[in-house]
Amino acid sequence: MGLAAYESRTSVNDIELIARVVAGDAAAERELYETYVDRIFRLTFRLAGDDDLARDLTQATFIRAFEKIGSFRGESSLSTWLHSIGVSVALNGLRKTKRLKTREAPMDEGLTIGAASVEAEPDLKERMARAIDSLSEKYRTVFVMHDVEGYTHEEISGTLNIPVGTSKSHLFQARSKLRVALADFAPEWVS
Amino acid sequence: MTEDNFEEFLKKAAQSYNVPPARTPREDMWSAIQAQRAAGPRVVYGGGSPVHESSVRRFGSKIWLGAAAAAMLLLATGVGIGRWSASSTDPVSIATGTPPSVPSSTDSNAAPLPGVGPEVGSGVPSTGARSGREPASPTRVAIRPATPVETGPNAGNGRVPPGGASTNPGSSSAYQLTAVKHLSEAEALLTSFRTRSTTDQQMDAQLGSWARELLNKTRLLMDSPVANDPQRRPLLEDLELVLVQIVQLSPGSTPQDREMIEKTLQQDQVMTRLRTAIPAGTQRGS
Numbered sequence: 001m002g003l004a005a006y007e008s009r010t011s012v013n014d015i016e017l018i019a020r021v022v023a024g025d026a027a028a029e030r031e032l033y034e035t036y037v038d039r040i041f042r043l044t045f046r047l048a049g050d051d052d053l054a055r056d057l058t059q060a061t062f063i064r065a066f067e068k069i070g071s072f073r074g075e076s077s078l079s080t081w082l083h084s085i086g087v088s089v090a091l092n093g094l095r096k097t098k099r100l101k102t103r104e105a106p107m108d109e110g111l112t113i114g115a116a117s118v119e120a121e122p123d124l125k126e127r128m129a130r131a132i133d134s135l136s137e138k139y140r141t142v143f144v145m146h147d148v149e150g151y152t153h154e155e156i157s158g159t160l161n162i163p164v165g166t167s168k169s170h171l172f173q174a175r176s177k178l179r180v181a182l183a184d185f186a187p188e189w190v191s
Numbered sequence: 192m193t194e195d196n197f198e199e200f201l202k203k204a205a206q207s208y209n210v211p212p213a214r215t216p217r218e219d220m221w222s223a224i225q226a227q228r229a230a231g232p233r234v235v236y237g238g239g240s241p242v243h244e245s246s247v248r249r250f251g252s253k254i255w256l257g258a259a260a261a262a263m264l265l266l267a268t269g270v271g272i273g274r275w276s277a278s279s280t281d282p283v284s285i286a287t288g289t290p291p292s293v294p295s296s297t298d299s300n301a302a303p304l305p306g307v308g309p310e311v312g313s314g315v316p317s318t319g320a321r322s323g324r325e326p327a328s329p330t331r332v333a334i335r336p337a338t339p340v341e342t343g344p345n346a347g348n349g350r351v352p353p354g355g356a357s358t359n360p361g362s363s364s365a366y367q368l369t370a371v372k373h374l375s376e377a378e379a380l381l382t383s384f385r386t387r388s389t390t391d392q393q394m395d396a397q398l399g400s401w402a403r404e405l406l407n408k409t410r411l412l413m414d415s416p417v418a419n420d421p422q423r424r425p426l427l428e429d430l431e432l433v434l435v436q437i438v439q440l441s442p443g444s445t446p447q448d449r450e451m452i453e454k455t456l457q458q459d460q461v462m463t464r465l466r467t468a469i470p471a472g473t474q475r476g477s
Contacts, residue, residue, distance in 0.1 A: 029341075030221070038215050045211035055216065059224050066228070123206045132208050148205045178201060189200035 002127055006034055014078045022070050023161035035077065040086045046144050047090045049129075057093050061086040078159040087145075087159055091137060139174035146171050284291055363416070370417040371469060373408050378465045380405055381456065384437060395440060402437040409434060426468060429459045 020028030040061055045054035065085050072081055132140060141160065145151040146167075151159070156167040380401050387394045409431050418424045436452045456462060 033221060033224070037217055037220065041215045041220070042211045046209045049209035054211070055220055055223070059220050059227065062220075062224050063227055070228065071265060123260070124204055128204050129208055138454065143205075144208070147202045148208060175198070175201060182201075182204075185200075189196045 014074070018069055018072055018078065029066060032065075032078075037062070040082065042061065043083070043086060043149055044090045046140065046148055047087075048094060049077070053093065053097060057090045058086070060093070061089045064089060076158050080155070083155075083159040084161065087141065091141065095137075096169055105146050124182075124188075127182060127185070128178075131178050134181065135177060139170050139177065142167055142170040143174035143178075147175075279375070366415055366417045370412055373405070373412060374426075374430075374465055374468050377405050377409070377434075378462065380437075380471065381462060381465070382434065385453070385456070395444075399438055399440060406431065406434040406438055423468065426461075426464050429455075429461050430465070433459075433461055447462045 017028055018031055021032060035056065041054060041058045044057040044061070045051070048054045048057060061082070065082055068085070072078070076084075133145065135143065142156055145156050145159070146153065151165045153167045153171075156162075157164045160167070162170075380398065383401075384398055387398065408426055412418060412429070413424070413427050418427055433452060433455055436448075436455065440448055440452070
């Protein structure tokens, strides 16, 4: 589910697609949007945990991308560049809404979002969510991208503009903290 | 179990974290994107759009424009206050009338007051025509300092410099004030002369013009009651000599000519006597 699936497509058509978008081709904009919107929306939703906020962040990502695409120099793939914008927009948006989100958390507990494909024990699900939310931003981002959404360390490195080793270190730290936070559930992975 | 088991458990359990809807609301978001782009500037998470940034830049430029306008206003206010205070504190002003202490034009002892006019104490040499015109003016004038000047018998006590005309019963505070201003201006000229560049011929020409102006005033003062003072008259005579030398100093003069002036200044201690004759607090050369 990582960016690798899009790499071949963007590497072949990136230049042409970008040129058309820069030229103001509405169809090209829509094509770019259709290609990446699912991934961007999923990632922002995982980070935001709120449907309305995820929509806003996704929309902001593409608006910003369309405005900035003229400055895209091709130093990375279009996919990586777009995900960089998406993560940057998401993290900045979450920082602004963090306090509000914290206050509204108790109300959100009773809200069901979408259809969970993976069922976890209610108590484990809640504890897991709290544990991940308690991670620092850099650890949580890497953990969500790698362990939840399946991005590789190379893709995370390109998206977050950090070394691969740093991505691995952040993931290690995140897992260590989650292990402590979920120690009560140790029998489930020990057995 | 092993670390791998924990990772597997974690990945599996974490799939329940912020599960996105199965279907991405593509059309809704695309419509919103189009509407927002058509609407123009908006707040965008993650630093905002270029349109928003440009509005920030515009706001920044407005700040600078406002600061510049404030600076200009402050400067103009300062200049205005400066001019107002300079005019209000000008120690010499012209007033019509005939105060008892001021000699009239019919007074046989009264010589035309040198430098009576706006250019007195200005520090800038004025044209000779103006100073030459004033003594011939029949208008009776009085010099009225901004600060009240006593006109009684003890007028000027404590204000008149050592060796001043306070010992001369026939002198007036108006003459004293004029003399002090003249000596201050002379000191400024001589200081400029001593500190000038020896190769600056333009400076020599300006100093010559200035010295000519002061020379005329010096001679007028020498014919006024101010010169009745036994200590001030020699000072004015020595000052006249130095000023004549400076006036005669041509742009192509030799260093020996300048040395002669310097020697006169040193031998007669003109500078020292000038400074002694000028009371503290008087604006020199202004």
